[in-house]
Amino acid sequence: MAAIKKEVIASAPDYWAEACKHLIKKDRVLRRLIPQVGDVALYQRGDAFTTLARSIVGQQVSVASAQRVWDRLAALPRSMTPRSVLKLKVDDMRAAGLSARKVEYLVDLALHFDSGQLHVKQWNQMDDPAIVAELVAIRGISRWTADMFLIFHLARPNVLPLDDATLIQGISQHYFSGDPVSRSDAREVAQAWNPWCSVASWYIWRSLAPLPVDY
Structure with a gap:
């Protein structure tokens, strides 16, 4: 009989709503993407x-x-x-x-x-x-x-993961009509995301993937 694994209860960071409000106000792409994604959020893992x-x-x-x-x-x-x-x-x-x-x-x-x-x-x-x-x-x-x-894990709010290929792909698609994007280009886009780059990145990921990003 398979062992029953204890499920860790996850919760969204307490800053999520504030971050979304800021991003909707400051960024034209996220103003569209955040409502499209709907009532979901990044859930912090406890382990x-x-x-x-x-x-x-x-x-x-x-x-x-x-x-x-x-x-x-x-x-x-x-x-x-x-x-x-x-x-x-x-x-x-x-x-x-x-x-x-x-x-x-x-x-x-x-x-x-x-x-x-x-x-x-x-x-x-x-x-x-x-x-x-x-x-x-x-x-x-x-x-x-x-x-x-x-x-x-730590739910740090202002991380910009420039080594993530999917984030760069999303920035290319949503901000540059699919043209190649440099790290400098990505940083320029992310200026409007501060101090909530983690939240913005999550929504860019979510816009490209059928399942929520979960690491």
Whole structure:
């Protein structure tokens, strides 16, 4: 009989409504997109390890593909904890759809958590650059992954994930009629989003994907 997994109750950040009001006022594209998306929001995940693991799984693949692989991976252990992941067989993780490199990254992440090397209890008091510096020192954690962690776990409101291809695609589609977009172009667009770049990014993602972005 399959083990019953405890579901973590998630909630939207308390600044969400204020951010949406600001973005609708300041940005012509988001004035249209936010009402179209409807009554949904980014939901903050309560478990740091799971959030980082999901981000590793989602590297360089579509949102839908990442969700399928995650669902298969999450069904393997009784609970998604660092110690449980360290007990998984490599062949089973590969069969779930992970590349050999992503298996190595997940194992290294689990080792960092299990050994107590990370300042998990201090993250809420640390600023964004300090957290990014700590995370990118872990094998397999890129700046993209660190940005996803800031947005989806710590719910930091003003993260602009310029390494995210889907965000750049969305900015190209909505602001530049599909023409190529540089990082400078994206930063210029995002000037109107401050101090709510995380919220704006989420709506750009949501406009391109049939499922809410969830890392």
